[in-house]
Amino acid sequence: MPGNDLPEGEGFDGSEDDTETEAGEEPEVNEYQRASSGANVYFKQMMRLFGRKYYGFVNMVSDVQKAGMKSVFLHDQAGVETCELELGKLWTAFKSARLSESIKQEEFDLLAVVLHPDFDHPLPEFKRVMALHMGGQEIAEFKIVRPSWIHLDRGEELDFIPTPASIGVSLPMWFGGLVDAISELAKMMDLRFEDDLSLDYRIDYIRRYLRQARQMAEVLESHAHVPGYIIDNSTFRFQRFRDGLRRVHSLIGRTSQRLSDQYLSKREAALLHK
Numbered sequence: 001m002p003g004n005d006l007p008e009g010e011g012f013d014g015s016e017d018d019t020e021t022e023a024g025e026e027p028e029v030n031e032y033q034r035a036s037s038g039a040n041v042y043f044k045q046m047m048r049l050f051g052r053k054y055y056g057f058v059n060m061v062s063d064v065q066k067a068g069m070k071s072v073f074l075h076d077q078a079g080v081e082t083c084e085l086e087l088g089k090l091w092t093a094f095k096s097a098r099l100s101e102s103i104k105q106e107e108f109d110l111l112a113v114v115l116h117p118d119f120d121h122p123l124p125e126f127k128r129v130m131a132l133h134m135g136g137q138e139i140a141e142f143k144i145v146r147p148s149w150i151h152l153d154r155g156e157e158l159d160f161i162p163t164p165a166s167i168g169v170s171l172p173m174w175f176g177g178l179v180d181a182i183s184e185l186a187k188m189m190d191l192r193f194e195d196d197l198s199l200d201y202r203i204d205y206i207r208r209y210l211r212q213a214r215q216m217a218e219v220l221e222s223h224a225h226v227p228g229y230i231i232d233n234s235t236f237r238f239q240r241f242r243d244g245l246r247r248v249h250s251l252i253g254r255t256s257q258r259l260s261d262q263y264l265s266k267r268e269a270a271l272l273h274k
Helices: 031-035 039-073 077-095 105-114 131-154 171-192 199-221 240-272
Strands: none
Touching (some): 039 131, 077 131, 131 171
């Protein structure tokens, strides 16, 4: 607005900016800034390492897993096998990764100092960053959903559920995958319900899902007392497992109510046809 322009170099009170120094005075030294010198370079190095390796790996696993879930939903055996092959290649390559020639040894050592050494991995920059955990969780989810969906969608006997050892993931990764599998199966059920299905079929379907979900939740609940820093596998430390358990309980509750609504609809339909 006219009249509000200030002369360059002046503050709101008309005085010169505080950052200006009097003629002949030495600029004030910020000791805190001096003490933190090198931080910008260091953090940029860390972000570059994480971005290039961590996010790249997790995104690739996530993309392959999503494509695989579509194949699972469609009972596309060839697509499922292709997904399993690709996930296996990614997982093997990541676990056997070694220090890249493009990463200087001093950068590598600095990262090893500040990151928690609680996961034995040949690349220290991944310790506690959860790249392995998140990728392994995606793989575990896929492996658990595959046989679970066949049982839910077709009513066939539940096949062997892969163990953490058979998948090649840690227990925290497997438990994270189990949490996600419960939600994924609910999404797939909703997608199936877009088909023209009879009311009785929907009721049987929901009952099958609830039976599965409660069995899964029972396993999760039996380890709910384990401290978060042991069972957790999230960038939000100590929270993911218990948050996931709360989500599971909420989802089961909503689905149970949905089943009650279906029964009510069935009774109402029966009354109309009397």
